[in-house]
Amino acid sequence: MRIGAGIGFRVLYCKSPTMKLPYITISCLLVFVFSSCKSLSKLGAKDDSVAKTSNAARRTGNPQFIDQIEVTPGAVVTSRHKTSTTTSKRSNTTGAERMPGYGLSSVEIEKANYLQLKYAVLMDATVEQLTNIPLLESIDKWWGTKYCLGGATDNCIDCSAFTQIIMRDVYKHNLPRTAQEQYDACEKVQLEDLKEGDLVFFQTSGRSISHVGVYLLNNKFVHAATSGGVMISDLNDKYWQPRYRGAGRLTDN
Structure with a gap:
């Protein structure tokens, strides 16, 4: 079947x-x-x-979709938490502005005089400390001028002629011609009391004052040196420190 x-x-x-x-x-x-x-x-x-x-x-x-999750280009959004799509504005503050530069922001430094920036570096100072622009202009005018004994021109100049011109053009003081005469004409001041515009004196040869410069700040002084012409040096320099003989200040016009 x-x-x-x-x-x-x-x-x-x-x-x-x-x-x-x-x-x-x-x-x-x-x-x-x-x-x-x-x-x-x-x-x-x-x-x-x-x-x-x-x-x-x-x-x-x-x-x-699963579990109430929405997927959109560039963002993941749930029903409880939403990602903001607003793009935050970039900060206008640059790295340079955040970094300290002689006590000023980069914006303030741009406004500062070029000479203040230049000589702040040379004098290890802040820009705010260099307020005597006529002094900086005079230094810059003579900067690098070579030394020659008895010279008083743009081509060559000696130390006492340089201090004579600076004191006349910037501080309106009249000085005698030689370093010894300038030392005798000044009111003596202590090393710790030095101020901008004071004169600093040295004995580089012989028994009398033979070299002179104008004090700035931070132990720095500007002078016409036999080795490099008009320049800025430090009182603590191993050459100048043992030859330092005193400082003076002019109080009359």
């Missing part, structure tokens, strides 16, 4: 009563197998629908 004509299997009937049980068992197994195949087909159909839905979503350009 045939069992389940649609199944496509042919089962032969055995007349022996003892053989009925195996045939019944085989029939049950076949029914179970075909039932399982139908279930698997349904599951495959469900999975295919999910795939079709995902493909459709990609084609239509509508993203699907």
Whole structure:
């Protein structure tokens, strides 16, 4: 006989009563197998629908979101926290302005006189300390002029002629011509009391005062040196310190 004509299997009937049980068992197994195949087909159909839905979503350009998270170009926003899209303005303060430069910002330094900047470096001073612009202008005019004994011109000048011109043009004081005469004409001041415009005297040769310069600040003085012409030197220099003989100040016009 045939069992389940649609199944496509042919089962032969055995007349022996003892053989009925195996045939019944085989029939049950076949029914179970075909039932399982139908279930698997349904599951495959469900999975295919999910795939079709995902493909459709990609084609239509509508993203699907999970856990209330929205994704937009350049930002991630949730329902509780929103990222600001406002671009913060860049600070106008540059690195140069933040860095200290002789006690001033870069903006203030740009406003400062060029000579203040130049001589602040040479004198290890702050720009604010260099307020006597006529003095800086006079120094800069003569800067580097070579030394020659007895000279008093733009081409060459000696130490006492240089101090004579500076004191006349900047401080309106008249000085005698030689270093010794200038020393004698000054009111003596102590080293710790030196101020800008005081004269500093040295004995570089012989027994009398042979060299003179104009004190600035921070132990610096400007003078016409035999070695480098008009320049700025330090009183603590190993050459000048042992030769220092005193300082003087002019109090009358």
